[in-house]
Amino acid sequence: MGLLSENKRAALWSVILLVVGLLVWELSISNQQVAAGELTEYELLTGAGTAKAGVPPPSEVLVKAWQELSNPFYDAGPNDKGIGIQIGYSIYRVLTGYFLAAIIAIPLGFLIGMSSVAYKALNPFIQVLRPISPLAWMPLALFIIQDSEASAIFVIFICSIWPMLINTAFGVAGVREDWVNVARTHELSPLKTAFTVILPAAAPTIVTGMRISIGIAWLVIVAAEMLVGGTGIGYYVWNEWNNLDLTSVIFSILMIGIVGMLLDAAFGLLQRRVAFVE
């Protein structure tokens, strides 16, 4: 063991934990099902004896995952679409709302960061609006926009705007005076100063805000889609719960986690690209 590097040891431990966890899960489920012996007529009627009613063992989830992932884009009507299509809808909504938020939050953050008057004027609004749960906007959005799709995008927009706005303002306000002086002594125009000095200097903070935002957006889309329905991974989870198909529920929970991880990793990569050491 001492011969392995730290990373390899950590990876080995991860695999051990996964295997032990799955084993415990599998065994506890099969015990549960052995217990179901004699059933009353009522229990039979409510389906207590069927395998579907219990929490499925991991082996079933794996089989389900294999089925779903081998044909992710099938479309057999409104209530039966492949997992790829559902996730695709969710990602489309998240990215649309998210980029609309970025287009507004980053320039506005620049303004707030550079002008203390703008900061003081807008701060009360930000402080009141920021703590509102994005889903609280949903009824209002549905009423005003009159379109469930656009309302879901609006909810993503409103939840991802705050971390980007606040981090951009914070990053821009915190740019070292020396660097701004370098721009001033080189007679750079305000626009050139913003792009060649302030933007790269504030980029690590801005991208951190963007990374927090995409994480929140992905959390919120699941809840939003449970409300608006129709398509998307959130709707899929809720739909499978209504079908009492817990195997699909567990599978889709895992997929939500994996997609969220990939989105975060993409921004992690971007963060490393803009990072600098002082």
Add this chain to the structure above:
Amino acid sequence: MAKSFLSIERLTQKYPDGNGGQFTVFENASFGIEKGEFVCILGHSGCGKSTIMNILAGLSEPTSGVVKMDGFQISGPSLDRGVVFQNYSLLPWLSALKNVTFGVAARFPDWTKQQVEDHSIAFLAKVGLSEDAIHRKPSQLSGGMRQRVSIARAFANEPKLLLLDEPFGALDALTRGTIQEELLKVWRGTNQTVFMITHDIDEAILLADRILLMTNGPLARVAESVEITIPRPRVRTEIVESPNYYAIRNHLVQFLGKRSAELAGQPSEAGGTHTPQTIRIDKTSVQTSDQPILQAVKT
């Protein structure tokens, strides 16, 4: 008196003192710098050296008074006045070379990319930075190398006036020595006018044509202008042999140790200006026995 290339006229800086009154850092300071001159300013902390520097750079405004360069009053920062800051002020996300090309491209907007790069590399080479060091980020360079990059950026821009704000203050003594000599080497070929703040007497003697001495603040003033009568080119190990070296050094030490405090805090007479007294100490010239070594020339 003929107008100097750079003339500082009745410069005054006051700050509110927090009790409704005013705190005067310096008042009616007037002095001039000639083209191609290397002038150092020496004084204790708080006498307003950095304030004067920031005013010359155009980064801050004086309470009253004007600064004229080439006959025109300066206002705001300009590419004509290059600055080397104490903390290097390199942009950490750019390589050493890019930090220099950044300045050169701003100074010479008509140049091609290749011209800008060649010019920058030439100046980095002058301060002893080689092909492999110039592609590194500032964080991967030592303090001395960073300040070399900063000096190269300033000289590459060929400003009319170069302002150095304690450029070697953060460096260890040995590094400081080498970079001082590199600075002299770069400066020698350029006829560049330099105004430099320093705390280090030996550094000032090695580098300067003239040293301006400031009294302690508040109400500081530039009291004396000491000519450095040691012939160039100067080398650290050789200038100590010059008969003038210790005479000048003693004069400076006496001023900073004693007279800067004694002369402090005198408000100028009504309408008067604080023009520094020119001091010339030269022991190499032929002297008659009754001639004083220390000549004070009122200008």
